[in-house]
Amino acid sequence: MLKPSIIGVLVLTALLLAACTGAAGDSWAGLARDPEQSIVYVSWDQTVVAIDTTTGEDLWKYPEKDDRDAKFYAVPVIDNGTMYVGDYKGSLHSVNLEDGTRNWVYEPDRNTLVGPVSSTPSDRVISGVALNGDKVFFGLGSRNVVAVSRETAEEVWTFETNHGVWSTPLYIVGEDGQAILYVASLDHYLYALDPETGDQLWRKDLGGAIPGDMLYDPVLNRIYLGTFLSELVAVDLATQEIVAQFDTKGWLWGRPALEVQEDGTRILYFGDLEGYVYAVQITENGFEELWRRDVADKGIRSTPLLVGDMVIVGSQNKRVYALSKTDGDEEWDAKLKGEVLAELVSVPGNPEDEVDTSDLVIVSTTDGDDLVVAYKSVSGERVWRYKD
Amino acid sequence: MLDIIINPFITILLFLYQILGKNVVLSIVVFTILVRLATYPLTMKQQRSTKAMQELQPKLKQLQEKYKNDRERMAQAQWELYREHGVNPLAGCLVLIVQLPILLGLYRAIVATLAATPLQLLNLSGRLWVPELSNLVPMDNKFLWLNLAVPDPMYILPVLVVITTWLQQKLLMPAMSSDNNGSSGSDKTADQAANISRQMMMIMPLMFGFFSLSFASGLSIYFIASNFIGIGQYAMMGRIDFKQVLGLKSADDEPAAKGAKASGGTSPADSKLAYKAPPKPKRSGIYDSRATKAKGKSKG
Known part of the structure; x- marks a missing residue:
């Protein structure tokens, strides 16, 4: 029979360890809007909820109550009456937007024994997905990029980077008609992949982890992205070179927002993890700072x-x-x-x-x-x- | 408040990661060694305190017998005994209290730099004392079959954690006599304490094994490294009786006072919670040190 004092000590130790390993929370919600309707979708913990923006009331929840064994934090992506959202078990869900019912679920092969014992998943979908006509592309928290069929949820190919892919892949069809899937990884590289086969076309070392999403500028054929080197970087997709860099105070995680003014001036707005917000004009010589503000203490x-x-x-x-x-x-x-x-x-x-x-x-x-x-x-x- | 410990730890861990060829396992092991070395004076102090307390046990027992019906006198006599021998009964606890934040900081640093989840990675921001180390964040989490940011799916590390924790406990635990079936009060107390000690020796490895199943396997690497380093540290001090562990020597052969030496340390499974076995009394409440010494000599 265990003494209460021993149990007390063990419980205290367990609590301390749990607290110090940061087991409290994993991520923040994924929020997305259906551009054709006044509805937003929020993925949070065990559900994805559709909310009517005129009333603030929920319309439906996915999945059904008795099927909630996954956690959702990835940004839902809406396309043609369907929502695609990944979960923290490494699965991808296709959901009918009309009523929140499931079309299909892609579940990766789990050659692991962890599931039944541990609450910690072996892999996670952290970001949103990219789409083309017949495939869905998404990254996994460990290191893989996966392409699955939009119709059947069958895995078409996987590609392995050297660290987690927390950034939403970017599917771009160039002026020459060539489609390329761009993937940013925590391993510091921007990858260009063949969307049909998953073969690597080229990659570029950006020097620091790239946790956030990329912004494509179709006019200049560039990708803008932020890194943990505290740099906003512009990569020219034709030359595969870094054509502009802008130093920031803190690490960059969020994707920049682009505004094209009537006179053609192109301005990027973005924030950093030190709480600064920047407005930067894109010029022929690179980036020119318009203003920066120390907005928040976090x-x-x-x-x-x-x-x-x-x-x-x-x-x-x-x-x-x-x-x-x-x-x-x-x-x-x-x-x-x-x-x-x-x-x-x-x-x-x-x-x-x-x-x-x-x-x-x-x-x-x-x-x-x-x-x-x-x-x-x-x-x-x-x-x-x-x-x- | 722990940031004052966590932030430099994160910086040191990343620095080690850089100079050790970006080998995260090696970095964790070297980091563990450094922390153990840094806390070595505290460990020694705790040991000395425990030893001093142990050496006073016979006298304390005599006092307990003498004043068993007068708690106030007992407390006063105890206090005088401590003062006379220059012992602070709380010294061991104080050292543990000092070590605890270091341990927590170490855990947090390992988990933070592996950054399994977005919130963990986000919370790394602003913690580096050397901003130039930003290009190392997050550390590469791949090692052999492992993703160090999640539990080991093959259960190998959890099993190793259980084995090494048990081994360390076994090596550091004082010998426990099996024939403590006397009817005196002190014998009963000894039996009770020995039972607790045995339970802890079973539970602690299982508990750390469970942690290992639930938390990042990078933390399991730390548990294992820490256990091995702890064993090595005590072995170098000559305070481990391998014969007893290997079953080459009966527990009853152990001179009682020797058990007092096995305590302290900064490992997660160190014998902080271990029972410090009192010397077995020759007669109820009276400790005959000459008899024990003689017994130890004759067996040795």
């Missing part, structure tokens, strides 16, 4: 949202900030219960409606009480919130 991870004359960013310090595009001056800010690390989305209002349907900024936090919150983009006034 990191800005997600892509800035460009709404009207404002740049809106979320921070790890549980705040959302609206800044002037012109000079970075703060227009409004709002306090939330959790860290704002997920991507922000905007939903345009309908000026012809009789009721107030202002443009909305929708954010998601790491706190279930403020899982999804909608603000009027002009004023920062809270419109609704959705609790987990």
Whole structure:
């Protein structure tokens, strides 16, 4: 018979270890908008929820209650009435947007014994997916990129990098008609792959881990991405060379947002993990800083949202900030219960409606009480919130 | 508050990773050795304190017998005994309290630099004392069949953790007599303590084995390295009786006082929780050191 004192010591040790290994949380929610409807989808913990942005009420939840053995944090990707979302078991789900029912699930071969014993999965889908006509491409937390059939969920090919792929792959068809899948990895490399076979076409060492998504600029045929070397980098896809670099104060995780002005001026907005926000003009000679602002005392991870004359960013310090595009001056800010690390989305209002349907900024936090919150983009006034 | 420990640990671990050919396992092992060396004075201090306390056990038992019906006098006599011998009964605990944040910092540093999840990677930001090490983040998590950021799917590391933890406990645990069936109060206490000690020797390895199944296998590497280093450290001090572990010597042959030496250390499974076996009394409440010494000599 165990003595209570021994049990106490063991429980205390277990709690200490659990606490010190950071077992509390894994990630932030994935938030995406259906561009054709006033609906946002949030993947959080065991469910993906469809929320009506006019009311803040949920429409459906995926999966059904008795089938919740996976965790979802990857950004859902919407295409042609279907949602694709990965989970923390390394599976990919295809879901019918009408009612949230499952089309299919791709489950990777798990040559592991961990499942039945451990709560820690052997692999994870952390990012969103890229799509072409017949395939879905996604990265795995360990090191692989996988292509599966959109119709049958059969695995077509896999490609192995030297570290985790936490960035959403980018599928681009060039002017010459050649399709290439670009993959950024934590192993510092940007890979160009043949989407049909998964063969590597070329790769470029960017010097630091690339955890975030890439931005494609079709006019200049470049990819912009941030690295943990605290650099925003522009890679020319024709020459496969780095053509511009911009040093930042902190590590970069979020994808930059591009604004093309009427006169053709191209400006990138992005934040770093030290809480700075930057506006950088793309010039023939590279990047030219327009302004930088020390906005938050903690990191800005997600892509800035460009709404009207404002740049809106979320921070790890549980705040959302609206800044002037012109000079970075703060227009409004709002306090939330959790860290704002997920991507922000905007939903345009309908000026012809009789009721107030202002443009909305929708954010998601790491706190279930403020899982999804909608603000009027002009004023920062809270419109609704959705609790987990 | 732990950041003051975690941040330099993360920086040191990354520095080791850089100079050791980006071999994450080697980095963790060397890092563990360095931490053990850094905490060596504390370990020694704890051992001395434990030993001193152990040496006072016979006198304490005499006091317990003498004042068994007067707790107040007993406490006063104990205090005077400690003062007379310059012993602080809390010294061992204090050392453990100092070591605990170091241990937690070490765990956190390993888990953080392997960064299995987005939040772990995000929380690495701003922690590096040398920003130039940013190009090493996150560390490569592949080693042989392992992804060091997740548990070992083949169960090999958890089994090794259990075996090495048990081995360390067994080597450091004081010998326990099997014939403590006397009816005196001190015999009962000794039996009870010995039972606790045996239970701990079973439970601790299993508990760390379970941790190993649940947490990053990089942490299992640390557990194993720490256990081996702990065993090596005590072996170099000449405080391990391999004969007893190998079954070449009966536990009853062990001079009682020798058990007192096996305590302290910074390993996760060190004998912090181990019972420090009191010398077996010759008669109820009276310790005959001459008899024990003679017995030890004749067997030796």
